[in-house]
Amino acid sequence: MTRARPLMPDLCVIGAGAGGLTVAAGAAQMGASVVLVEQGEMGGDCLNVGCVPSKALLAAGAAAQAVRDADRFGIGVPDPEIDFAAVMRHVHGVIAEIAPVDSQERFEGLGVTVLRAPARFLDARTVEAGGQRIRARRVVVATGSRPLVPPIPGLETVPVHTNETIFGLTERPPHLLILGGGPIGCELAQGFRRLGSRVTVVEMGVLLGRDDPELTAVVRARLAAEGVDLREGRRADAVSGQAGAIRLRLAGPDDRTETVAGSHLLVAVGRRPVLEGLDLDAAGIAHTARGITVDDGLRTTNRRVYAIGDVTGGPQFTHVAGFHGASVLKSALFRLPVKISATPIPHVTYTDPELAWVGRSEAEVRAMHGDGMRVLRWPYRDNDRARTDRTTEGLVKVVTDRRGRVLGAGVVGRHGGEVLAPWIVAVHRRLKVAALATMVAPYPTLSETTKRAAGSAFTPGLFSPRTRRLVRLLARLG
Numbered sequence: 001m002t003r004a005r006p007l008m009p010d011l012c013v014i015g016a017g018a019g020g021l022t023v024a025a026g027a028a029q030m031g032a033s034v035v036l037v038e039q040g041e042m043g044g045d046c047l048n049v050g051c052v053p054s055k056a057l058l059a060a061g062a063a064a065q066a067v068r069d070a071d072r073f074g075i076g077v078p079d080p081e082i083d084f085a086a087v088m089r090h091v092h093g094v095i096a097e098i099a100p101v102d103s104q105e106r107f108e109g110l111g112v113t114v115l116r117a118p119a120r121f122l123d124a125r126t127v128e129a130g131g132q133r134i135r136a137r138r139v140v141v142a143t144g145s146r147p148l149v150p151p152i153p154g155l156e157t158v159p160v161h162t163n164e165t166i167f168g169l170t171e172r173p174p175h176l177l178i179l180g181g182g183p184i185g186c187e188l189a190q191g192f193r194r195l196g197s198r199v200t201v202v203e204m205g206v207l208l209g210r211d212d213p214e215l216t217a218v219v220r221a222r223l224a225a226e227g228v229d230l231r232e233g234r235r236a237d238a239v240s241g242q243a244g245a246i247r248l249r250l251a252g253p254d255d256r257t258e259t260v261a262g263s264h265l266l267v268a269v270g271r272r273p274v275l276e277g278l279d280l281d282a283a284g285i286a287h288t289a290r291g292i293t294v295d296d297g298l299r300t301t302n303r304r305v306y307a308i309g310d311v312t313g314g315p316q317f318t319h320v321a322g323f324h325g326a327s328v329l330k331s332a333l334f335r336l337p338v339k340i341s342a343t344p345i346p347h348v349t350y351t352d353p354e355l356a357w358v359g360r361s362e363a364e365v366r367a368m369h370g371d372g373m374r375v376l377r378w379p380y381r382d383n384d385r386a387r388t389d390r391t392t393e394g395l396v397k398v399v400t401d402r403r404g405r406v407l408g409a410g411v412v413g414r415h416g417g418e419v420l421a422p423w424i425v426a427v428h429r430r431l432k433v434a435a436l437a438t439m440v441a442p443y444p445t446l447s448e449t450t451k452r453a454a455g456s457a458f459t460p461g462l463f464s465p466r467t468r469r470l471v472r473l474l475a476r477l478g
């Protein structure tokens with residue numbers, strides 16, 4: 001039953017995930033009245049079934065791996081004993097530790113009215129949730145995405161895990177089959193492998209296919225070395241079996257088929273936007289199968305309504321949802337112009353070694369600048385901190401235009417996501433490599449790879465016969 005008196009806030013935010021919470025917290029603290037509607041768990045995917053549990057699981061895997069690798073430091077320890085149920089208690093303990101930050105209580109404390117119900121549009125101005133009508137000055141749709149489950153014959157006959165269920169396991173899967181070698185597939189493949197599962201990854205293209213092939217090669221080699229069975233260029237075209245004994249039939253480009261069998265199946269082949277039940281058409285909000293259509297200021301085809309985060313079908317990361325949220329605050333509260341395409345978006349895949357990139361790819365820069373572009377590299381094996389820590393696999397890779405302006409950069413290696421930071425600034429602020437080549441980096445840090453990669457742009461000129469002639473000439477001048 002819809003109640004008679006509508007709420008009339010400045011903002012109505014639909015979805016309490018990374019994007020929606022950014023808007024609601026920011027707006028409330030800046031004096032706007034806010035109604036926040038959430039149909040499920042506060043915190044959305046990132047907290048409950050995404051970044052947080054996956055990184056907590058990877059941390060447990062890394063601890064186990066550190067024990068296995070201890071002999072390289074002269075420390076002899078037996079193989080780690082892994083109590084999988086305890087590992088999962090750790091994972092859920094981390095979620096519980098972070099949850100108060102995203103909780104209904106915290107948001108109500110900030111003055112936000114929180115409604116726990118599915119929201120839908122009644123018309124261009126009105127949202128309804130749990131029988132309550134809301135007529136807000138502006139509406140922000142931040143309903144996120146859900147795992148895509150492909151229509152493979154037989155898939156409906158076996159138990160299938162997605163990111164929404166896999167962190168609920170309390171017993172270690174003896175043999176995890178993973179469909180999809182994107183960020184979810186690769187991170188969880190390594191996590192489960194290090195925790196003692198056998199793991200097979202089936203990827204119809206190549207692993208981490210959106211990333212630089214030179215960098216992904218390093219991740220691929222490590223996953224293979226740790227015993228992950230990688231089946232690239234293979235598409236699953238039939239599924240059979242039952243719980244505990246699942247078979248995937250794989251077809252390759254040569255039409256050869258093979259079968260892989262495992263105990264559990266995780267599907268990680270991408271995401272679909274959450275649009276169902278919203279009745280976007282009632283509000284004149286255009287959308288496609290990819291998500292809600294937005295302009296460069298995140299406005300939908302209804303000028304009162306913004307859409308942010310995963311539901312827009314752009315890059316699907318928590319920091320993007322947060323950036324979108326902050327951009328909407330600027331636009332909706334302060335009426336400032338917003339152009340999201342002007343800000344480069346980094347991404348990191350948290351395998352070990354981590355793989356990070358920001359800005360344009362080598363292929364894009366080559367297409368734009370032809371032979372005038374430059375590629376700079378610095379390998380981790382030439383970095384003393386990587387040597388002391390025995391983590392020498394990986395490299396920093398930078399692409400510039402002919403004048404040395406940094407257009408894209410990536411790192412694959414230990415703490416690659418952290419090492420990327422100065423390159424994010426360089427791409428965003430359109431800096432030249434000289435800005436990073438001239439910094440003094442503390443010794444011994446992995447950050448020296450940044451300085452050395454940047455400096456490599458100048459070494460041919462600096463150590464050339466011309467420089468030697470100049471130095472000799474100046475010496476003769478006394």
Ligand SMILES: Cc1cc2nc3c(=O)[nH]c(=O)nc-3n(C[C@H](O)[C@H](O)[C@H](O)COP(=O)(O)OP(=O)(O)OC[C@H]3O[C@@H](n4cnc5c(N)ncnc54)[C@H](O)[C@@H]3O)c2cc1C
Nearest residue numbers: 015017018019039040044045050119144309310316317318
């Ligand atoms: C396994 C995994 C690992 C990941 N790891 C990382 C990572 O390390 N780093 C990173 O940056 N990103 C990571 N991501 C991606 C990240 O989780 C998402 O990009 C992020 O959560 C998107 O935030 P959002 O606010 O757009 O949507 P969500 O977090 O999905 O929030 C949307 C919310 O809207 C609610 N909702 C939906 N429809 C309605 C409705 N009609 N009414 C009311 N409420 C509704 C949902 O219940 C949900 O709570 C990962 C994702 C997965 C699946």
Ligand SMILES: NC(=O)c1ccc[n+]([C@@H]2O[C@H](COP(=O)([O-])OP(=O)(O)OC[C@H]3O[C@@H](n4cnc5c(N)ncnc54)[C@H](O)[C@@H]3O)[C@@H](O)[C@H]2O)c1
Nearest residue numbers: 180181182183184185203204205236268269270316348349
């Ligand atoms: N570290 C991070 O920031 C992080 C971690 C996990 C997830 N995420 C986000 O979540 C999104 C979803 O991740 P994802 O890994 O599910 O999706 P994805 O789209 O990034 O990768 C899916 C992979 O599955 C493959 N694939 C598709 N259909 C297939 C089939 N039938 N058989 C075999 N392979 C198939 C694709 O070729 C692709 O490589 C990511 O794009 C990312 O935005 C981010």
